[in-house]
Amino acid sequence: xxxxxxxxxxxxxxxxxxxxxxxxxxxxxxxxxxxxxxxxxxxxxxxxxxxxxxxxxxxxxxxxxxxxxxxxxxxxxxxxxxxxxxxxxxxxxxxxxxxxxxxxxxxxxxxxx
Amino acid sequence: xxxxxxxxxxxxxxxxxxxxxxxxxxxxxxxxxxxxxxxxxxxxxxxxxxxxxxxxxxxxxxxxxxxxxxxxxxxxxxxxxxxxxxxxxxxxxxxxxxxxxxxxxxxxxxxxxxx
Numbered sequence: 001x002x003x004x005x006x007x008x009x010x011x012x013x014x015x016x017x018x019x020x021x022x023x024x025x026x027x028x029x030x031x032x033x034x035x036x037x038x039x040x041x042x043x044x045x046x047x048x049x050x051x052x053x054x055x056x057x058x059x060x061x062x063x064x065x066x067x068x069x070x071x072x073x074x075x076x077x078x079x080x081x082x083x084x085x086x087x088x089x090x091x092x093x094x095x096x097x098x099x100x101x102x103x104x105x106x107x108x109x110x111x112x113x
Numbered sequence: 114x115x116x117x118x119x120x121x122x123x124x125x126x127x128x129x130x131x132x133x134x135x136x137x138x139x140x141x142x143x144x145x146x147x148x149x150x151x152x153x154x155x156x157x158x159x160x161x162x163x164x165x166x167x168x169x170x171x172x173x174x175x176x177x178x179x180x181x182x183x184x185x186x187x188x189x190x191x192x193x194x195x196x197x198x199x200x201x202x203x204x205x206x207x208x209x210x211x212x213x214x215x216x217x218x219x220x221x222x223x224x225x226x227x228x
Contacts, residue, residue, distance in 0.1 A: 036216070043220060043222050044156070
């Protein structure tokens with residue numbers, strides 16, 4: 001099983017739709033979680049951190065479920081500019097004591113008019 | 114701050130040649146990461162440094178790859194000799210701490226093509 005798994009999509013939705021992505025992780029000792037956004041031929045950029053109690057930033061809501069080992073990202077009222085690849089990132093501690101950030105392969109979102 | 118700066122932006126080289134990628138992290142960031150991104154494998158962590166010291170290089174594919182960080186403001190990733198399968202986008206990222214709540218800042222990447 002891969003350490004961090006995401007549905008690659010693409011998710012093809014109309015403007016104004018609500019869309020949700022999930023990401024599962026295998027390391028139960030994972031400490032921190034993030035969602036990144038990557039536009040075509042650009043670098044990944046932090047979208048939001050994911051807190052245990054869940055958090056919201058405008059149209060974006062992130063949730064963490066430690067028991068089931070997944071995080072989710074909900075986008076409400078989708079805009080054309082939301083079209084991108086969304087990467088899930090999990091920070092886990094190795095047996096050597098270091099922290100390694102592991103990226104999922106990403107979920108592609110296409111918002112159409 | 115200018116962010117994480119990588120050079121060159123694009124590199125095309127012939128198989129067997131040495132390739133050196135460069136990165137300048139954000140000033141004050143103690144952690145520097147080198148990633149490789151391909152369609153097949155996504156983003157893979159190659160190596161990361163803390164205060165210029167390599168902490169984990171388990172992602173370095175083989176001996177042809179080496180990375181150095183001679184000071185807090187500069188790091189290199191070298192491939193010698195290069196092979197076509199090394200073609201990818203190589204990203205450098207930096208962060209304040211190891212468990213950075215605010216995430217990692219990436220450079221614009223170096224798109225490497227080995228022919």
